[in-house]
Amino acid sequence: MNPAERFLESMTGSLDKWREGIGYDLEAIAEAGDAERKIIEAALLRHEPRGWQDIEAMAALDTPPARYALRASREDPDPAVRAAVLRHGAALLTDAERTALLVEGLETAEFYGGLTQFLEQAEAWHPAPVIDALFRGARNREGEVAVQFAAMLLFLHGKASSSFDWELRPFFLRFNTEDPAQRAEAYRELCERVGRE
Numbered sequence: 001m002n003p004a005e006r007f008l009e010s011m012t013g014s015l016d017k018w019r020e021g022i023g024y025d026l027e028a029i030a031e032a033g034d035a036e037r038k039i040i041e042a043a044l045l046r047h048e049p050r051g052w053q054d055i056e057a058m059a060a061l062d063t064p065p066a067r068y069a070l071r072a073s074r075e076d077p078d079p080a081v082r083a084a085v086l087r088h089g090a091a092l093l094t095d096a097e098r099t100a101l102l103v104e105g106l107e108t109a110e111f112y113g114g115l116t117q118f119l120e121q122a123e124a125w126h127p128a129p130v131i132d133a134l135f136r137g138a139r140n141r142e143g144e145v146a147v148q149f150a151a152m153l154l155f156l157h158g159k160a161s162s163s164f165d166w167e168l169r170p171f172f173l174r175f176n177t178e179d180p181a182q183r184a185e186a187y188r189e190l191c192e193r194v195g196r197e
Contacts, residue, residue, distance in 0.1 A: 003028040004036035008043055011053075023053040026060045037061065045069055050076060052117075055084035067092055074101050079114030086121045099129050106133040106149075115145065119152055123163050126156055135196065139187045143176030146183070150175050150190050157194035 001009070010025035032040060041063055047054055055073055058066040070089045073081055074097065083105055090098055102125060105118035122130050131153070138149040151172045154160040160168055174186035191197070 002036060003032040004039040007032070007036075007040050007057075011043060011047065024057045026057065029057065029060045037063070041066055049078065050081050051078070052080050052084035055081060056088050059088035079105055079109040080117065081114075083109070083114040083117035083121065086125075087117060090121075090125070095127070098125060099127055103129050103133045106130070106137055111144065115148075119148060119163070122152060123156070131156065135191075138175060138190060139183070143178065146175035147172045150186070153190060153194060159193050 007025050007028035010028065029037070029040060040057075041061055044054055044057055044061065045065060050073060055070055058070040058073075067089075070085060071092050073089075074085045074093065076082055076085075082101060085093075086098065086101055086105075093101070102118060102121055105114060106122060109115040109118050122134065126134075134149045134153050134156075138146050138153060140146075141149065148164070151160065151164045151168070154168060155163045155165065164172070171186070171189070174189075175183060177183055177186075
């Protein structure tokens with residue numbers, strides 16, 4: 001089986017592979033000759049709906065049409081695809097585009113729908129608008145999300161040993177409440193801990 005055939009076969013993976021985070025055969029891209037790369041490129045460009053695997057493969061292929069499609073995917077309706085653009089195509093975005101995409105993801109994405117991936121990107125790229133989005137989320141988003149945002153904020157401000165410091169878990173869990181007064185008190189303490197007025 002030549003590299004193009006191997007790659008095309010990897011595109012027909014099962015739902016289990018997708019859930020386990022197994023993407024397409026990137027080694028096949030690396031081994032492909034020019035003619036095979038054209039076949040792979042055509043398959044990727046026409047594949048719908050796009051998934052994170054398509055974005056990862058476009059970045060590995062790194063041809064002008066693949067780069068164009070990858071950049072265009074920052075407008076994809078699937079948050080997981082937009083998160084993949086940040087992860088695999090950040091170099092193709094301006095700082096302003098990268099920041100706007102990350103802020104939008106932090107404000108709207110859900111667990112199992114790209115939120116974890118957006119948080120991972122915030123750990124690496126966190127200009128002021130991203131930090132502000134994390135604070136807004138810690139104050140206003142649903143409890144499970146607010147927990148993660150509070151944890152990330154303490155880490156980014158040097159007040160935690162990791163992006164979810166288990167020693168601070170009791171504090172983080174205070175954000176998982178439907179009581180506005182309890183959330184407000186947890187938020188005030190978060191701001192005090194990181195020196196935000």
